[in-house]
Amino acid sequence: MELLINLFVNGLSTGMLIFLLAAGLTLIFGLMSVLNFAHGGLFVWGAFSAVWVYATTGSFMLSILGAVVTGVVLGFVTEKIIITPVYGNHVQQILITLGFMLVLTEMIKVVFGPNQLAAKVPPYLDGSWEVGDVILIKYRMFIILIGFAVFGVIQFILKRTKVGLIVRAGVLNKEMVQALGINIKQVFLFTFIAGAALASLGGALMAPYSGVVYAEMGLEFGILAFIVVVIGGMGSLPGSLLAAILVGLAGSFMAYYVPALSLAVNMILMALVLIFRPQGLFAAKG
Amino acid sequence: MSKVLSLNKSIYLIIALALLIFPFVSDSRTWTILLTQIFIFAILAMSYDLLLGYTGIVSFGHAMFFGIGAYTTGIMLDTFAPTLLYFVLSIAVGFILAAVVSFFVGILTLRLKSHYFAMLTLALSGLFLVAAEKWRSLTYGNDGFTFRAPEIFQDRLVFYLLSLGCLIAVFIFLKRFVSSPMGHVLISVRENENRTASLGFNTLHYKVIASVAAGVIASLAGSLYAVSLRFVNTSVMTMDITLDALLMTIIGGVGTLVGPILGAGVIELAQHYLSGLARDYPIFERWIILFGILYIIAVIFFPRGIVGGIQRVFAKLSGKKVKAARPIKKSVVKS
Numbered sequence: 198m199e200l201l202i203n204l205f206v207n208g209l210s211t212g213m214l215i216f217l218l219a220a221g222l223t224l225i226f227g228l229m230s231v232l233n234f235a236h237g238g239l240f241v242w243g244a245f246s247a248v249w250v251y252a253t254t255g256s257f258m259l260s261i262l263g264a265v266v267t268g269v270v271l272g273f274v275t276e277k278i279i280i281t282p283v284y285g286n287h288v289q290q291i292l293i294t295l296g297f298m299l300v301l302t303e304m305i306k307v308v309f310g311p312n313q314l315a316a317k318v319p320p321y322l323d324g325s326w327e328v329g330d331v332i333l334i335k336y337r338m339f340i341i342l343i344g345f346a347v348f349g350v351i352q353f354i355l356k357r358t359k360v361g362l363i364v365r366a367g368v369l370n371k372e373m374v375q376a377l378g379i380n381i382k383q384v385f386l387f388t389f390i391a392g393a394a395l396a397s398l399g400g401a402l403m404a405p406y407s408g409v410v411y412a413e414m415g416l417e418f419g420i421l422a423f424i425v426v427v428i429g430g431m432g433s434l435p436g437s438l439l440a441a442i443l444v445g446l447a448g449s450f451m452a453y454y455v456p457a458l459s460l461a462v463n464m465i466l467m468a469l470v471l472i473f474r475p476q477g478l479f480a481a482k483g
Numbered sequence: 484m485s486k487v488l489s490l491n492k493s494i495y496l497i498i499a500l501a502l503l504i505f506p507f508v509s510d511s512r513t514w515t516i517l518l519t520q521i522f523i524f525a526i527l528a529m530s531y532d533l534l535l536g537y538t539g540i541v542s543f544g545h546a547m548f549f550g551i552g553a554y555t556t557g558i559m560l561d562t563f564a565p566t567l568l569y570f571v572l573s574i575a576v577g578f579i580l581a582a583v584v585s586f587f588v589g590i591l592t593l594r595l596k597s598h599y600f601a602m603l604t605l606a607l608s609g610l611f612l613v614a615a616e617k618w619r620s621l622t623y624g625n626d627g628f629t630f631r632a633p634e635i636f637q638d639r640l641v642f643y644l645l646s647l648g649c650l651i652a653v654f655i656f657l658k659r660f661v662s663s664p665m666g667h668v669l670i671s672v673r674e675n676e677n678r679t680a681s682l683g684f685n686t687l688h689y690k691v692i693a694s695v696a697a698g699v700i701a702s703l704a705g706s707l708y709a710v711s712l713r714f715v716n717t718s719v720m721t722m723d724i725t726l727d728a729l730l731m732t733i734i735g736g737v738g739t740l741v742g743p744i745l746g747a748g749v750i751e752l753a754q755h756y757l758s759g760l761a762r763d764y765p766i767f768e769r770w771i772i773l774f775g776i777l778y779i780i781a782v783i784f785f786p787r788g789i790v791g792g793i794q795r796v797f798a799k800l801s802g803k804k805v806k807a808a809r810p811i812k813k814s815v816v817k818s
Contacts (some may be wrong), residue, residue, distance in 0.1 A: 207636040226598075231600045232601075232602075263806065272640075278759040281784075282783045283783070287596075287597045287598060288539065288541055288597055289782055289786075291541050291597065291598065291601050292729070292733065292782050293782045295726075295729070296779045296782065297770055297779060298774070299597060299726065299772075299774075299775040299778075299780070299812065300771075300772055300775035303769045303771045303775065304772060306769060307769050307772070331681050369684055390733075405650065416722065420605065420606075420609065423602050423605075424602075424606065427599070427602060431598075452551055459618055460613045460616075460617075461610055461613045461614075463606075464607070464609050464610045464613070465610070466607040467602070467603070467606050468591075468603060468607065468610075469596060471592075471599055471602075471603050472591055475595055475599060
């Protein structure tokens with residue numbers, strides 16, 4: 198029983214980290230129909246800047262803040278330079294964002310050095326609670342909490358505020374929104390920045406979780422996030438949350454019970470979904 | 484027009500002859516090896532361009548076929564005997580495997596839209612990579628294994644000539660392929676898939692054929708690559724191989740056959756020299772950045788790459804208009 202709970206908590210927390218990455222991706226896709234292959238690059242920049250800030254200031258909160266600021270700045274630059282010229286052309290979008298991903302990954306090595314960096318869990322989140330026989334690792338619970346909180350906040354913004362109304366309307370029909378006098382370009386920019394900030398936040402939280410950060414983790418997690426977005430249905434936020442949890446749990450249980458398949462399970466999940474239900478399990482209704 | 488064509492042809496012929504004579508004139512080992520590498524990657528990049536440039540589909544799984552070729556040759560030469568016969572056989576087996584895999588992958592994936600297709604190929608090639616890592620009894624995982632190449636290839640010169648021969652054969656084959664009626668259908672799929680379908684062509688059918696042809700040629704490149712290194716490990720299945728092919732195609736000139744060859748040359752040479760420079764200036768160790776930026780600029784401003792640029796200059800000089808072919812599909816947003 199303890200084993201099951203531990204595996205469940207592990208899977209859930211990994212799923213939440215992937216969700217942070219996938220949330221931005223799915224919103225950007227839903228609204229702008231841009232598939233951002235550079236998203237993992239923003240994630241890894243968040244992770245490295247958080248580690249760097251934590252090492253220099255010693256404050257965990259500041260490191261999270263630093264990562265989010267990095268995400269906002271990079272998101273702004275990416276949207277302006279990389280995405281704007283290729284709106285509406287899917288093939289070019291795939292090509293150019295992939296190229297930018299390469300640049301982002303290599304830039305990490307220039308700025309922070311080619312070696313992997315160790316990341317520490319802040320002292321007040323280190324350790325674990327024991328509830329009966331079950332050991333709950335504090336940092337993992339913290340991630341799960343943050344994940345649900347972020348989901349709640351995004352859902353609130355989307356469902357209850359005017360900005361959210363515009364974004365949701367944009368997902369359904371962007372020409373109509375533009376015709377109603379709303380500067381859809383600006384909405385695109387802000388959505389993209391928000392997505393980038395979420396990716397960076399995910400990276401910052403990931404760093405202490407895995408203990409080390411390295412430049413190639415961007416591509417690894419980027420692929421996971423894509424898988425989640427595809428399984429959940431492009432443009433659907435609750436779909437992404439459920440799919441992220443599914444992928445996280447599948448990964449953690451498979452790693453324990455069928456280790457040989459653990460690397461492949463997500464790919465298989467995605468391939469099955471794409472073949473049998475290409476719109477995703479929980480496609481956005483529109 | 485026919486005059487221009489014959490001019491082009493004679494230029495190709497001169498270059499091919501120069502490359503043929505080159506190893507007899509110069510006895511630089513480095514150059515022979517470097518050029519062999521360029522030929523092999525040129526074959527890979529051309530096969531990639533058949534998908535990207537001619538059919539307008541972005542595949543992120545091309546490394547899968549390269550890896551199939553490399554592993555087939557490596558494993559067969561290692562388990563049986565390092566003879567020429569088994570080398571030829573292994574290429575044939577690689578062809579069959581790559582054709583079967585690309586056929587099924589094509590049938591499963593090619594009906595999806597571009598994003599989904601790109602991601603599904605990425606996932607499938609990821610599966611192959613995992614399989615190569617896990618099936619240790621056959622592949623020795625990430626450590627890889629060395630094997631003996633056929634006696635005759637101990638002489639670098641012979642292998643150089645073989646690679647050059649393969650390059651020329653593939654070039655001629657692809658040239659015929661894309662200028663055949665079949666190739667024209669592929670180009671029209673790139674330009675407007677819906678319209679092609681409405682003209683009565685079963686586009687899926689044609690796209691699958693393109694994908695099989697590209698897969699088979701990539702497997703040839705993989706076989707040659709394995710023999711050139713006499714070593715195979717999982718790196719032949721990684722995303723890096725696909726990215727190399729992508730960079731070479733885009734920078735050289737998408738939608739042409741000379742472009743990928745040129746791109747392979749430029750990138751391999753630059754890689755060679757820049758990593759040489761890296762000893763003095765560490766910044767050159769990150770030469771990928773340079774290429775990434777070049778690549779982004781190419782995608783935005785010069786979607787036709789080096790070859791497209793040259794064509795435009797020539798067209799300006801002779802006062803003629805360039806053929807209005809767009810190498811990368813411009814699809815309109817539909818929502």
